[in-house]
Amino acid sequence: MHSNFKVGSQILEIPSSKSQRRFALLLALLIVLISVAAIPFGMKTLPAFGPFLPIFISWFIFGDLLTAFILFNQFRASGVPSLLVMSCTYLFTGLITVLHILSFPGVFSEEGMLGADNQTAAWLWIYWHGGFPAGILLYLYVGKRFPKPFSSKNEISVYAALSLVLTFMVVFLLFKLSTSWSHFFPVLVESEGYWNVLVSGAGPAVGVINLIALLIVAVRFRARGVLHLWISIALLALLFDILLTLFAGNRYSLGWYLARINSVIAATVVLCSVVNEVNRLFIRLSDQHKQLLESGKQLERANEELVRLSSLDGLTEIPNRRRLNEIMSWELVAPEERQTPLSLLILDVDSFKAYNDYYGHLGGDQVLKTIAKTISAEVKPFFGFAARYGGEEFAVLLTGLDARGTYDVAEGIRLAVENLRIPHAGSSATREVTVSIGGFCVPPFHKINEDGFISLADKCLYEAKNGGRNRCVVKGWTREHQQPELRLEPADR
Incomplete structure (x- = not known):
């Protein structure tokens, strides 16, 4: 001893x-x-x-x-x-x-x-x-x-x-x-x-x-x-x-x-x-x-910063996919206790590869930063959670809105990006940067897993892209009709 x-x-x-x-x-x-x-x-x-x-x-x-x-x-x-x-x-x-x-x-x-x-x-x-x-x-x-x-x-x-x-x-x-x-x-x-x-x-x-x-x-x-x-x-x-x-x-x-x-x-x-x-x-x-107390405080601050950085996307400085999965897991873990509808939007920048090829990766990075800031500002009044999903894709979680309300938020995001008037000379479809959005709303108390929820929203995004891009497709539950599905699109422009 x-x-x-x-x-x-x-x-x-x-x-x-x-x-x-x-x-x-x-x-x-x-x-x-x-x-x-x-x-x-x-x-x-x-x-x-x-x-x-x-x-x-x-x-x-x-x-x-x-x-x-x-x-x-x-x-x-x-x-x-x-x-x-x-x-x-x-x-x-x-x-x-x-x-x-x-x-x-x-x-x-x-x-x-x-x-x-x-x-x-x-x-x-x-x-x-x-x-x-x-x-x-x-x-x-x-x-x-x-x-x-x-x-x-x-x-x-x-x-x-x-x-x-x-x-x-x-x-x-x-x-x-x-x-x-x-x-x-x-x-x-x-x-x-x-x-x-x-x-x-x-x-x-x-x-x-x-x-x-x-x-x-x-x-x-x-x-x-x-x-x-x-x-x-x-x-x-x-x-x-x-x-x-x-x-x-x-x-x-x-x-x-x-x-x-x-x-x-x-x-x-x-x-x-x-x-x-x-x-x-x-x-x-x-x-x-x-010194130990100060080191402890510094370590605590460093840990907090580490947690913050591990939850943020390094480029756009909004939450990353890892943080999105955590939030989504919390929301879906006990559906019998969830008394409000839950909506997921997935957004894709139209013809982003062509933008990168024409303006370079630095130009592409700047566009992603601007769009991320715009999405965060648009969903903030609805207490929405915006994250970078990967590459040129973003995701938004919304609570308390049915499919129609979710569509309105998605349309607000689409218009806000369109109104940025960011030139896109490399695109054959439009001369400005736009986004396509797909979304799905599940009703209160509805049981669904993460992969299934993402798959439903992703299918709606696929429809929006195939429908001509720069549009929103939202399906799911609505208060008026209590229907499991609803498709909403803007009129042709």
């Missing part, structure tokens, strides 16, 4: 841009230069700002837990095991930080809450600053050892639940080590300050773990990906947080303040990078959605 799935794991695969690498390098230089310059003055006492620690810790907790949440959702979408480890690493630091601030002396109570003693907060600080790089190292190992995503949703759910339970258990165990069992461990904080963190070896050990994790991430990935670029910056900031804390001496010293600032940087750079990439992804998706 997930073996070729890339979308959910894209946070691991997004390449870093040059501008991101420049900004990261600038931030790294500032962290190093400011921290190194401050080390000789780290013990200098600054004015105490009581709310600073709760504010800093709150932001730290927020950043870590939100990062854990985002990475956890990335894992659920992709099934990549290393993302689960990274998510649990941030969850671990967030939970440890919560316990750290609750047990810190002088913040919520004089001695600290949750049964803490004067060493609890210090040891939780050690676990916090050592746990994060340890989690990064585990993340690197899992990413290399298990690069393939989990194969099913069930596996994802099981491993997610186990990892979360394990993370909470580790946090609980470390908290117990810092409270109930703290007497088994060295004293880290005394009245004179934090020097025991340095001399006990706990602080340097945490610093070494951070340095190892930083070097491995930097060498292995070389800042090529966005996530690993900012993990490197987070580890660097945490490394100098440790270094400044070791030389800070006491709370509210210059080193102590700068160490807390580095902690904030470590907690937020990865979050900011992830949120930035998610925002960029949202913008791209929004743009693509707009």
Whole structure:
């Protein structure tokens, strides 16, 4: 299921841009230069700002837990095991930080809450600053050892639940080590300050773990990906947080303040990078959605135009035979429901081959266009449907008219074409372009198929052509006589 799935794991695969690498390098230089310059003055006492620690810790907790949440959702979408480890690493630091601030002396109570003693907060600080790089190292190992995503949703759910339970258990165990069992461990904080963190070896050990994790991430990935670029910056900031804390001496010293600032940087750079990439992804998706909607509209317009063009004759721009057959099928499909008569006229341009031979195909095309426009205009008042039937032939469908009314419409068309006075020097019968028209009218509720209907109208056209051309022959049903057939012709001219 997930073996070729890339979308959910894209946070691991997004390449870093040059501008991101420049900004990261600038931030790294500032962290190093400011921290190194401050080390000789780290013990200098600054004015105490009581709310600073709760504010800093709150932001730290927020950043870590939100990062854990985002990475956890990335894992659920992709099934990549290393993302689960990274998510649990941030969850671990967030939970440890919560316990750290609750047990810190002088913040919520004089001695600290949750049964803490004067060493609890210090040891939780050690676990916090050592746990994060340890989690990064585990993340690197899992990413290399298990690069393939989990194969099913069930596996994802099981491993997610186990990892979360394990993370909470580790946090609980470390908290117990810092409270109930703290007497088994060295004293880290005394009245004179934090020097025991340095001399006990706990602080340097945490610093070494951070340095190892930083070097491995930097060498292995070389800042090529966005996530690993900012993990490197987070580890660097945490490394100098440790270094400044070791030389800070006491709370509210210059080193102590700068160490807390580095902690904030470590907690937020990865979050900011992830949120930035998610925002960029949202913008791209929004743009693509707009493009998709516009493409959909263009496709809809194109389809409408395609349907229109497929239903129109390319030369005369009136409906073609395909569209005529569709309309006729609709009209004839349920004769028991058709309460009005239906008439079909078929029109043929007289001696059109001779016109083409004399005036050329361009001249013939122009005549067909003119006649098509004339037919459409003549049948429009009767709500008739005009189409090009093929070659020099046209067809008209009429409803609500009997054979006599149909004949009147046909005669109107014939006269309108005749009155165009289009010269026809190639004709031996007439010196102007004319049309012959045959038509047939079926009564209401009459059952007939398309071929039969066309055949009846075509026979009437054949009679009109044999009768001398430039005339109309219409047969079929009439209201007055209720006869099945009627022949109507103009008087000889």
